[in-house]
Amino acid sequence: MSGLSALSLSFVIMFYAAAAVFIFGLAAKVYGYAVTPAPLKIPTTPAPATSGGVALRMASEIFLFSSLFKGNKWTWIGGYAFHVTFALVIFRHLRYFLQPVPEIVSLAGPPGVWAGVLLAGAAGYLFVRRIAVDRVKYISSGADYFALILIGSIAATGLIMKFLLRADVASVKSFMMGIVTFSPVNMPADAMFIVHLLLVMALMVYFPFSKLVHMGGIFFSPTRNQVDDCREHRHVNPWAA
């Protein structure tokens, strides 16, 4: 690690810490869900009667947000755009962590940039919705605005680096490669990149302690993941005989 500037060293340490909080925090949450018993069968019916059917139901929730679609089309449009573009953007970022860059990741490059634009737009749309729709305003709290602002700013700083104050992609990449290969090098002296990275680390730390754990929690929602076969198979409650 010799030759690392103080700034780079502190960022490397912070990054490892943030990643650890994110990974272990989320894992702890998910572990907590997994070990908590589900005493009764409570699928929201009509529910699939086979586990294959449940897998389909879960897939349509995760990939299509099908219940939200039933619930509110406008929210669905915004929420769906937000999540899909976020996923694409993250996928595109693999180019900074992998060497050589797999072809599929390179291919995702250009659409990934536009996804970033859409992501910032969707965050803005959702934010405006929270303020403009009375019902939604009533239920929104600081945490809800914070999450949108945070992710929106990450997208915005990323876009600024892409379009306005072009970052030196090569040195960004070597810095990130240094981190993932555990042989850190100095970070580029680029203010926008530093802000971007700081925000991302904030998101990683915030994630496991916020509503954002819905990413892991959705898999454990008993009203969605249970098979409706109550009469055929006895479901046993682990804490009562």
Add this chain to the structure above:
Amino acid sequence: MGELLGKYRSLKVFLDICVKCGACADKCHYYLGTGDPNNMPVARQELMRKVYRKHFTPAGKLFPGLSRAEDLTEDVMEQWYRYYHQCSQCRRCSVFCPYGIDTAEISMAAREIMDSVGIGQKYCNEILGKVNSIGNNLGINKAALGNTLEFVEEDVKETTGVDVRYPLDEKGAEVLLIAPSADFFSEPHIQGFTGYGKVFHEAGVSWTVSSYASEFANFGMFIGNYGVMQKVARRIKDAALDLGVKRIVVGECGHAWRVAYSFWNTLIGPFDFLDPKHRNPTHICEYSLDLIKRGGLKLDKSANDSLTVTFHDSCNVARGSRMGDMPGGQFEVPRDLIKAMCNNYVEMNEDTIKEVTYCCGGGGGLLTDELMDLRVKGVLPRANALHDVMQNKGVNTMATICAICKAQFTKVLPYYGIPMETVASVHQLVSNAIVLGGKKGV
């Protein structure tokens, strides 16, 4: 609360993952009826979530002000009492939530917590007292029950000239019929009960009611207590064992069907002492429809010709259970049965039926006069949909398969100018259309 979080995955996951998207917000009949923002399902959940944050999340512990975290103070408790008793546990909100968050689970947990500190709701607890001492929610003792059954027998004899039996505590009967106790007394419930007897008569099957377990409803679910629910259900298993029946058939009741269909196997199963040929428990609608499909009932649909019928899906049947073998059977079985009984059938607006049906407004332990104002407001979405088909399609009868729905509707629909006679039991239509002595023993 910590204890419940360790026992119910639903609670633990649901308290964490709501993203406040608001998809559920305008889906609750109590919100639509009262306009009170705290009746938005997500706001209802929030009452518990803010206490949860205070005690179980780092942000809530460190910055209670920033994250809207609060202690369970007397004020908060008062709000809990008010708003968790404005949820009929109908699960409509859970249909639209991207994570399937079921406010009913949270209401139940809240009620259990309130019960544990001695501020349970009077109505439910009185009812549970009666079912545990006398065997049913209405406190009907064995002699009175016997009289009622005799009365029904005489009535059927008078109107049809046929001896149809309504037996009580008959050992060795093939079928144990478990009905909600309202079926023994209330209108239009008792018309449906009359129908059950005629169906068994035509099937040529021996059956009995039990005086020990003369209640299908299970208010243990409403107060959210697993042990109480199990204890109430246990009486039914004991009665079945004692009478030596081969199968259990249950009457028209919504939440009770959810308990029976979804929970009995866990609470009091396995049912290996019953005949494995049958689904246990069997819903009376499944039973009657099966019999019709086998050609076992002779029917005269024209007996219902003066009626134009629509069907109200009861929330707990629609979203908490199933009938038949296919998902969605809970919608098809009663409809097929009704259509076999009458010539004029009309659906209400599709946003108000089947999976997204509106609650009657009286479920979840709220069927008490103290909450009359709420009950009248809660029925609004259903009343509108019904009114629409009455005006435009000539509907004069709304059939349903839940004792609470029937009691609630007959009481509150008149506030909207809809006569109480509009409400009917599904097996009342069956009772009208059956030609007794038509076929036997198929």
